[in-house]
Amino acid sequence: KAGVTQTPRYLIKTRGQQVTLSCSPISGHRSVSWYQQTPGQGLQFLFEYFSETQRNKGNFPGRFSGRQFSNSRSEMNVSTLELGDSALYLCASSLAREGYTFGSGTRLTVV
Amino acid sequence: GESVGLHLPTLSVQEGDNSIINCAYSNSASDYFIWYKQESGKGPQFIIDIRSNMDKRQGQRVTVLLNKTVKHLSLQIAATQPGDSAVYFCAENRNNAGNMLTFGGGTRLMVKP
Numbered sequence: 001k002a003g004v005t006q007t008p009r010y011l012i013k014t015r016g017q018q019v020t021l022s023c024s025p026i027s028g029h030r031s032v033s034w035y036q037q038t039p040g041q042g043l044q045f046l047f048e049y050f051s052e053t054q055r056n057k058g059n060f061p062g063r064f065s066g067r068q069f070s071n072s073r074s075e076m077n078v079s080t081l082e083l084g085d086s087a088l089y090l091c092a093s094s095l096a097r098e099g100y101t102f103g104s105g106t107r108l109t110v111v
Numbered sequence: 112g113e114s115v116g117l118h119l120p121t122l123s124v125q126e127g128d129n130s131i132i133n134c135a136y137s138n139s140a141s142d143y144f145i146w147y148k149q150e151s152g153k154g155p156q157f158i159i160d161i162r163s164n165m166d167k168r169q170g171q172r173v174t175v176l177l178n179k180t181v182k183h184l185s186l187q188i189a190a191t192q193p194g195d196s197a198v199y200f201c202a203e204n205r206n207n208a209g210n211m212l213t214f215g216g217g218t219r220l221m222v223k224p
Contacts, residue, residue, distance in 0.1 A: 004154075031210045043155075043200065043214035056211040090154050094210050097143060102154035 002026065004093050004103035012109045018079040021106045025072050025093030029101075031055075032074040034066060037088040037105070046089075049074050078108075086110045123221045130188040132218045134201035137182060141203040145212070146175060146186045148197045155200060158186070188220075196222045 005024040013019050025032050033056075034046040045058040049068035066076040072093075078085055088105045124130045136144070142163040147155035161168045161175045161184075168175050174187040184201050198219050202212040 006154075033210050033212070035212075035214075042216050043202075043212075045211050045213070048210050050209065055209045058211070092210075092212075097204065097210060098160060099157075100145065100210065100212065101157060102147075104152075104154045 004091055004101050006089075006091050006103035006106050008106060009104065010107045010109075012111060013081050015081055015083060015110055017081050018077060019081060019108060020075055020077045021089055021091075021108070023074045023076075023091030023093075023103060025074070025091075026095075026101055029093035029095050029099075030072055031094045031096075032068055032072060033092045033094075033100070034074070034076050035090040035092065036060070037090055038086075043090070046076065081110045083110050120216070121219045121221065123223060124191050126191060126193060126222050126224050128191055130186075130191045130195070130220055130222075132186045132188075132199050132201075132220065134184040134186075134215050135182060136184060136201075136203050136215075138203065138205060138213070139179075139182065140205045141213075143204040144175070144177060144184050145202045145204070146173075146184075147200045147202060148195075149200065149217075150197045158199075191220075191222050193222050193224060196220055 007022045031050045033048040037043045048056040052068045063079045068074045090105045092100045092102045094100045145160040146158040149155045159170045159175050172189045176185045198217045200217045201215045
């Protein structure tokens with residue numbers, strides 16, 4: 001059974017650019033959540049999608065957005081990148097209110 | 112604000128000893144708790160979970176204890192091995208929050224051979 005797949009694994013972008021990260025959940029999982037992990041702030045919730053609808057949203061600026069497709073794959077986008085957006089972005093999928101499985105993350109570096 | 116926190120940022124134990132990692136939570140509406148292990152360069156790996164209608168749950172070499180009275184969660188690892196060295200996070204989920212997890216700050220477990 002394939003796990004949660006995140007692409008790309010590493011990314012380097014310049015300030016002001018935008019970036020799109022992808023997450024393929026475990027087959028059958030309809031909920032996809034995104035988290036930002038930094039040494040200073042730890043793991044922080046970005047948003048959750050369920051059946052193509054955003055169900056929850058964390059306290060991040062509007063530059064952070066996401067979407068989910070009919071096959072449950074999800075993407076998140078960060079526009080107008082800032083140095084502080086450098087982080088490990090993690091995606092988790094779940095079948096219900098349990099069984100959250102994380103991917104290996106995308107390491108984003110903004111220079 | 113509401114948060115899940117950890118008492119000890121670093122825990123060093125001898126191989127073969129038992130480890131106990133603690134976590135405090137402040138949201139009484141939380142009804143589902145998870146412990147994750149994160150190794151360098153990897154995403155968090157599920158260890159064990161517990162619902163608020165339970166006080167204790169056991170897995171393979173791990174036990175989670177939940178004390179709702181004092182809003183405290185602990186992870187016990189029996190016969191700690193070098194492969195257990197990692198950062199451990201507790202996370203909580205409120206029953207009306209969909210699949211949004213609130214994480215603690217993490218505890219680094221170092222196992223000395």
